[in-house]
Amino acid sequence: MPPSNTPTLRQQRLGAELRKLRERSGLTSTAAAGLLGVKQAQISNIESGRYAVSADRVRTFARTYSCADAALVEALAAMTGGRRRGWWDEYRSHLPAGLVDLAELEHYAARLRVALVIHIPALLQTTDHARALFRTVFPPLRQYEIEHRLTHRVKRQGILHKAAPTPYTATVHEAALRMGFGGRDVAIAQLKHLLEMSELPHVTIRVLPFGEANFHGTGQGIDYVAGAVPQLDTVQLDTHHGCEFLDGEAQLTKYRSVVNHMEASALDPEASRNLIHSIARDL
Incomplete structure (x- = not known):
């Protein structure tokens, strides 16, 4: 070959x-x-x-x-198998390579843990919320570029709805819940979607409320992708220049600690649902 x-x-x-x-x-x-x-x-x-x-x-x-x-x-x-194509490969000529690689990484993950301050996690976004976000990208995306990103994001979300769904834990700062991307109706629908997703047995959503003194983070989105063994874990960071992937032992140790700390500082799942419901009611 x-x-x-x-x-x-x-x-x-x-x-x-x-x-x-x-x-x-x-x-x-x-x-x-x-x-x-x-x-x-x-x-x-x-x-x-x-x-x-x-x-x-x-x-x-x-x-x-x-x-x-x-x-x-x-x-x-188990990582072998030649050059089998996944659904994400059809996007290689349409999207930045990092987004395509992230979809492949998520597909094979044993577990996913994410921590975000400003944005709702991609796998928990509604289509309208995601579209509103893509319209804020600078330089502006063309309409067909937005549609490619939308369909790609929706397909990524499939890992939470398959027969054996991937365990998923999202720690989200209260700031992300109040950003209001897309306007009031879109924001309310997004919060209701979070509440619905939080009821799934394999999905855990925890909210870091304003005023939490032990908040530890820089505002940078973190995806901690667990492999079949800890040595094969990967961290993906959201940056202004695109996806950044880290897999060094020291890097994994650092970001595992950050995500652990953010999860421990957040409200428990039930209190998180109550806060999400309260924010949606007040919009």
Whole structure:
């Protein structure tokens, strides 16, 4: 199979994790190639995500690299499968790569935890609320660009409605509930939608109220995407220049702590529903 010049985030992560295993074993790529009976260029292409690799080959690499973490090895093996296309791939020519990669990341997540201050979480937004947000983007989006983003966002939300939905916890600051994007009717409908979603057994919504002295955050949206094992977790940050993905051990530790602290500082789910209901009533 020829190498791919545009590996997905998932393919790049698999390659990066294989590189970590090799480096921890003390092997150079040349030495590893010799032990595995392949060319050094093939090792480099696999580690960059440009070559597909089979589950059996991943296990062989792990044995060669003396990796005794069976759970990690099997989680990496599950990330293989060649170049299977997902629904998100149809958007690669229409949307920024980060948005497409985020959809793929969410699709394979074991659990999702998000923390936001100004915005309602994307997976909990109504179509009207999302459309109102996209109309505030600068430089302004063309109408067809808005529609591409809308359909993409709605399809992303499917992970909360499938037969085995992904566990989802959202910590949202009260400020986000009062922003009023789209006007009063849209804002009320959005808050009612949050209340409906909060009743689902796999969805937990917690609100950080104004006046919470222990609030810890910068206003930057955080998506903490749990992998099959903790080593494969990923953090996605919303920035003005687009999605930023982090997977370094120190970075994961930091943002796991931030999300934990924000969840602990927020109201419990029932008190959060009461506050959402009160805000909707007062609009």
